[in-house]
Amino acid sequence: MENDTVIIDVHSLTEKYKDVVALDGLNLQVHRGEVFGFLGHNGAGKTTTVNILTTLLTPSSGSASICGFDILKEGQKLRKKIGYLPENVKFYEDLTLFENLRFFAKLSGIKKPENKIIETLEFIDFVGFENKKIGEFSKGMRQRVGIAQAILHDPEVLFLDEPTSGLDPLGIKNLREIITHLNQEKGITIFMNTHLLSEVSKTCTTIGVLNHGHLIYKDTMENTMKKFKDEVSLEEIYLDIDLKKDECCDNDNCFE
């Protein structure tokens, strides 16, 4: 599925909230077809990065483009190409699943969304709940609805912010399968924020590690396993990267 085309291109992206620097000159490239796992501890700047890339937030400085569209100048065109699942996804609880999806489908520019909704629900194996109110759904079911709203318009890139947070093991397994299907069958590039390393090892093709707004590591999963062959698990690799960052120079990607 992967090819050499850069689909997410980030240059010197910086975000400051008053005195706090959330992102400090982030440089990052994600290729078409990749499942990119964006790792980092809480407060590392992962959500800020996704908020900027989905045009929800304007960066203090720097630039980025997705599918060739600039995040600052071509936000509307860009948003047609992306899907987004926020952390702790929420919906109109008083509306049914179908009503919620119809609303979001129309906002995505789908004029007659009924067939598309059914098709999407079949794809994520979630048929039979259309007329149920979202308020009655479990966390795992809501995550599925979140994925459904994000892929209704066939995006090229899907941003997932901590998608497995709060899910039980079965929910995590189901979500992992959906992500893999989306990447392999629909060819969607996935950008996944997470701090669950078990998820990354099972789903991602490439990983990046963010630390205090700096990208301190980025490589394919395969190379990472080769580089850190002495470590028995990804947890150990992550800790190794995180510990060694202080020994490195201040440049980004010091492990590359």
Place this chain on the structure above:
Amino acid sequence: MITTIALSEFQTLRKQKIFILLLMIFLSMALFSTYIGWSAKNTILRIYDEIIKEMGTKDLNAVPSNPFLNTAPLSILKNMVIYVELIGSLLAIIIGSNSFIRERRAGVSKIIFSKPIRRIEFVLGKMLGIFLVLTSIMGVTFAISIFSVALVSAHILPFAEVLKLLFFYGVSLIYMFIFSMIGLYFSIVSKSESMAFLIPIMIWILISFVMPQITSALDPAALLNPTNIQATFPQSHFFTTVQTIIHPFSISENYQIIGKSLLEGNVNEFPMRSSLLFLVILIPGCLHAMYKYNACEEEMSE
């Protein structure tokens, strides 16, 4: 996009209990206003007939004229001005406040703005939705008025009167839209839900009760004092100045002037300046609401 938001607004309001309750009260009042107006008119006419009969038996020639001879057929609806001014405006505030509070409560802003919709389109959609809801309410109220007047007076209103009534409800629609925009504005700028309701309610109290008290209500209150007929009412520069300054901005009073001139038949005295004031208040208010929503990026980054 704008119509999608507007229709969604229209559809979701029907599920809100407080909106339904106030709407029922408002529509019932519309029905009762005709009955109250008709009943008051009949009472006065009955008294008039009894006086005429009494005068006939006493052989008196100076018969007073019928007090309703020259009144407009729509005058029996004049209570509607008060109902729109009080209940209608409150209903409009609830509609306006709820529109953004609903998004805030649901927490769907992030998903919405990750779709190819501009914030300005979203606000315009909300405004259009509110306008559609208010137009529907006014449309139903108009129909209730037409049928109830036909029912109680046993004849259909002439076309010219129907037009006047339509114009009255058009003005009422703008009046209610102003209040809904006040509700919408504070649901955008307020940090908490309670403040988003509380501030518009305080403004409603100020516009509907306080401002009329410090403007024209001062004069009749002084004139009603029966202690000395010769005494002039206490007019001072202070009151005159306050009245002169505040009266143009007292939109409830200006609405009353317009409403009464339409329903009681004095169309020649239609206060054009008051009508323009509505738009002068409404347009900058809407524009500022759009600007504020466009600028509130912090909410997205939470």
